[in-house]
Amino acid sequence: MLRAFLTHSLIYGAATIMTRGAALVLLLVLPFFLDPAEYGALALIMTVNAFALILVPLEVTQGLARYFPASPPEEAALYAGSAWWFTLTMLALMIAVGALLAGPASELLLGREGEALLIWIALPMFAGNALFYFVQAQLRWEFRPGEYFLLSLLFSAALVGLALGLASVASRPLEGVIAGQAIAALAVAGIGALLVRRTIFRRPNKEKLGDLLRFSLPLVPGGFAIYTSQYVNRFILNGYSTLADVGIFTFASQIAGIATLLTMGVQASLAPLVMAHYKEPETPTTIARAFEAFVALSLCLCLFLGLLGPDAILHFGDSDYLGAGPLILILAPASVMSGMYVFAPGFMIAKKTLWQMGVSIAGAALSVGMGFLLIPRLGALGAALATLAAAAFWLVLWFGLSQRLYPVPVRWLRLAALLPAAAAAALAGRLIEADGVWMGIALDLAFIAGLAAVAVALDLVPLGKLLRFARRPRS
Template sequence: MFSQLKRLGADSLLYAFMNVGTKLIAFALFPFYTHYFPDPAEMGVLGLIDRNFNLLTFLVIFGTDSALAFYYFEYKDKETREKYVRSVMTFRLTIVLILLLVFFAGGDWLSTLLFNSTKYTFLFYIAFGTLFLDTIISLVLTILRYEFKTKRVVLTTVAKMLLTAIFSMLIIAFIWTSLEGVLIGRLISVAIIMLVIIKPVSVYIRPLFDWEILKKILIYATPLVPASLAFYVISNANIFLLNEYSTKINVGIYESATKFATFITLLTTGIQLAWRPFSMSMKDKESSPKLFSSFYAIILLAGCFGVLTLATIMPFVVLMLSENYQSAYAYVAPISIATFLNFYYLIVSTGIFYSKQTKHVSIAFGIAAIISIVLGIVVIPMYDIWGAVIAYVVPYCVALFLVFRKSQKLYYVPFSGFKMAWTIFWLIAATVSIVYIQVKDLNSWLIAGVWIGFIVLILLIRMDKYFVKRK
């Protein structure tokens, strides 16, 4: 177990370094952008473009990342693996080109719909160029990740983000102080990265229309597409409903809290990137179920302590900001619970991906998306920002347990669903308790009591048993 844990831990640490590096670069860019774009409306335009292209990225990937992960480890010979990668690459680039043709026909309409003006249409064309190149790069990096070339993946990803920052700043400061400058900086950076990894790109970019392979990929992948759309609904419905039922100030506070809540991804992203190739490589080993149960417990507890740490320190982080944003600290940790659960379902869904029953992920998150909308309509008018938080956390809890229950039926891992539910319930209770205490008295010793109480409750159900070496 410990050798496998060491491998997963080493890869996770490198991916965590990558995540920290890219986020630090992004945070450093933000003050620069606000200096050259003092009108918040311009940053709003950039944000809306990014949100729309995030949705397009879902459509381009179309669940093929999970399908490729399965078949890449299903076959051992290099030639067959290469065919699968080339087929996925051909499929994704075809989708990008179709979307671009659609935009040629309706670009002005979309720009008018979003911004009441056609002057932003050109921004979408630049973004499409970046999407095209990034589609190629991301798939190549995925294969390098499957081959456990972690250092190369990390260095390439950080380099891409760093180049984006450098070229965006140079263009904005000296050539073109506009949103076009930001997007052109991104386009130049991905073009340079393409040249850096040109060897694997030249292998995988050759078109391959193998209908048998494509059919197998799409049968595996298509059921995951509704899940991606459901993720988008869950992540955005509460914001739109908060904007409908509350004020723009509260929307801004919630958005600020959401940005801080992404700190939890510094813990989860590395594990997430390492987990899929690791778990797939363990698929046929007899010892895997017991090994996975230990990982399930370790990752769950690490996430819980990460959330509680965030809840404890966040007031001292957020209170350093402008007074208008200080109230956001109360919502950061509760929102981060949803962020963690969105990651944790990938860990406990091993059976679904092993058995290729990926439709169950879409079903679970489809139900969660409906709950998100209905719950938001009910609770946001009553509880304002807290209503938005509730409409964000509850759907992820539901989706997680639906996915876990089905996964256990398909590939049993000796990990208790009751213990998982118990832990998450008391995590939510402890997080809310810490926030409540902080609102009353920021330096109260009762916060330490909440920590101790949570640890006692975890020991009560003997989560430690998952870490004992079993024969």
């Protein structure tokens, strides 16, 4: 399993880097098209997109994640086909209802009248993204990483090209950005559907769909709660402040989200492998060692973004977004923690979806409470602190309960020893000022290298062992 995990992590990680790279290009360029208020409006629309991905298909792909890898080929295809046609039906209903309610929905979301056109353009984008992620996930369940990579490459190129192209010619760039993303997602989702047509173009089976929904429906409140934890502070910030502040906070969140490059690649490869091999005795230890290395590398990446990100905005970004710099160091760990649940697979293996829902709701409740407590007093900084606190609470609770169902032997004391080193490096990097830009970059890189050295010394990143394993001849 470890060899497959490493191989698939590299492939899925490369695909994720491309997808996130496309988002990064948009991140760096869009501020030159959109002022902070328009960027904030885009952020809220994309937040609704995130919620739609959960609420409209009712998390049916999570059911596929549980049943498809463990089922015989013909039965697995019935599951996939049932999920596909169900998703299409739900998306069609979403578009019909959304088009009718576009006027009041836009006023409620953006706080201003006359924005129905944005909702009408956004609805096909919501549907296209849902279909793209469905076929992309299906390639994962079928263990087809090469095609997953190529589809991600195509999506990234189409997303950047069409979004920026239409933004540059549209009378209102925001409308062009959304329309470009809609066209890209729908087109690439269609190509992806052709790649997995043998499994998804099957007549839906009521019994199989029932199995999927019985598993996935309890996940919907939990998934909604997870996204609430991550995104609710944008809405609270908009209520207490302005769309411009939402834009600055979201800009910082997007830079911090680069840290999830590692998360997404590992998550994409680990989930199907765990479900296929969880009964094997060595699997828990493999997950534990992978988690330890993941935490160490993630902390180094978060430190890199938090220390170098503000300087990048200052020297290469738009001056309207300078307020985003100090928020990155807080938001980067929160972004990474939101994906660490894959290393605690107890809920999925034991089918304890109600437990999973409870953990997610608890995290969302804390996020909402912290948001209303901190944002009126601290603004965007309060939103960042509330996001970090909720992410940490949710992850601790998730691991604590999952370990009771499927114990993973993590060396917690070694991880605990790494955290003070990370905090010290972050504090030193923020407080110590160097003479000149390049001297500052060199100093920041030295702090990051020091943290990496501590991780290797603690044997959290066993580079030698991993390289020797990867070079072993196949049996």
